[in-house]
Amino acid sequence: MRIIGIDPGTGILGFGVIDAKQGGYRLVTAGVIKTPAHTPLDERLAEIFDGLTEIIAETKPEVMSIEKLFFARNVTTAISVAHARGVAMLTGHKAGLVISEYTPLQIKQTLTGYGKADKKQIQEMVRLNLGLSQVPKPDDCADALAAAITHAATTRLGVV
Template sequence: MRIIGIDPGYAIMGYGILDYNGNRFKTVHYGSIETKAGVPMPERLKLLYDGLTEIIQEYKPDEASIEELFFNRNVTTAIGVGEARGIALLACVEGGLSVSEYTPMQIKQALVGYGKAEKKQVQTMVKTILNLKEVPKPDDTADAVAAAICHAHSRNSRVIGR
């Protein structure tokens, strides 16, 4: 099974693509789609959608794992991230993927065993589980890879579409 994990954001959208067979992971590809500040939001969203659609078409994942939006005190930021998240969901569904959503706490629990783990602990586990030389950068990419690992370990929960 090939999984794409996505950490939605409108400035940086991280993604990670993993193959998961039996109990083994193979890292296929990871990175981020970035948009520049000052670019109008509709154009940023189109860049994110087009970029993610291209990645889905190239790597042909079977399923998607997307980090849920957590409460943010900055309403403007939360709305922008929510819009980017909607774009990610749309790109996945348009690509024929089933989509599962996980809270940051669920992802931390799946990787570290503790839902309030520090970001650095999660990053260390990503590196260890995938036997990588270094933690994927930027942080958004590591978070996306963590979402993919979380999904592999609990893939039968909360499927919202195909």
């Protein structure tokens, strides 16, 4: 199964594509879509749509695994990220992908077995699961790969 993981954001949206097979996981590609600060929101969202459309067309995933939002403090940031998340989900839907959503807690528990794991622990587990020599950079990219691995692990276990 080929999965694209998404770490939503308006300024930086992380993506990571993996192949999940019985023997484990393999990195296909990963990176970020960056949009310039102080650009009108509609233009930023269009860039996200165009970038994701291209990535999906090139990599042909079957599933999109996207992180659910959890913001306790900054409502303005949450709204901005929600816009990007909506565009990402729409892009996946239009491409015919199955969309699965996971909370940060679910991702942490799946990768580390501990719901309060820190970013460094998650990044190291992404590195280990994918057999990489280094942690994927930037953090948004590693977070997107964590979302993809979470979907692969939970479907393999029959949780979804």
